[in-house]
Amino acid sequence: MHGYLIDMDGVIHRGSEPIPGAAEFIGSLQDRGVPYLFLTNNSTYTPLDVVVKLQKFGIEAGAEHVYTSALATAEFVHQQRPGGTAFVIGEGGLLSALNNVNYAINRDSPDYVIVGEGRVLNYELAERAHRLIAGGAQLISTNSDTWCPTDSGPRPGCGAIVALLEAATGRTAYHVGKPNPFMMRAARKRLELRTSEVIMIGDTMNTDIRGAAELGFQSILVLTGSSTRETLDEYPFSPTRVVESIGELAAEELMTVGPR
Secondary structure, eight states: OOEEEEOOBTTTEETTEEOTTHHHHHHHHHHHTOOEEEEEOOOSSOHHHHHHHHHHTTOOOOGGGEEEHHHHHHHHHHHHSTTOEEEEESOHHHHHHHHHTTOEEOSSSOSEEEEOSSSOOOHHHHHHHHHHHHTTOEEEESOOOOEEOOTTOOEEOHHHHHHHHHHHHOOOOEEOSTTOHHHHHHHHHHHTOOGGGEEEEESOIIIIIHHHHHHTOEEEEESSSSOOGGGGGGSSSOOSEEESOHHHHHHHHHHHHOOO
């Protein structure tokens, strides 16, 4: 038995364009009953939002097949301080995840300041967050990614936004998303598999492959995203395997199950 944790941007799609073979690969997993979970550091969207996006790429999946850094962050703070409150710099996916674990939004004296992906940052929010952290709120971020790819080009990511608050307050944020073992372990539990049975497919050495290495998962690096063969030697950890794209894996799966 084995199952897959699958990153999205750079693996399944690039911006708004699907990567050839992605739909066929997921379809083959579904045909064979292989457990899989889409694992994304993007906290902007709810699982249902992600499902609708996947449909545009020809992939039919349920919300139970999506685990975001927003869900992991909500799970983390709920475990640490059940029924707490948070001041949030982020969008709907993060707010929804927090509400689902009975976390209220508090602009005056929250337990946490939580920073996620999105385009909502302004100076007023940064100023209030600074004062709340100085007043004792703990600083959490959904992930440490400093930039995000878009169809129009790169934009600052969650890690860049939270770096502003770290510099201003002198406090260090706790990043919940990949490669944090908290998110990776929670994802494995959702697959109901042992460590040796999990394969992480990703395009980023510092998040996907590092997280897999630290948890003892197998890993497959695809070269359709941010990593290249030339940069592999820069890291002290390595993927189990390197492929050009998920299309290469799809071809192997289709040889196993036959054409759909």
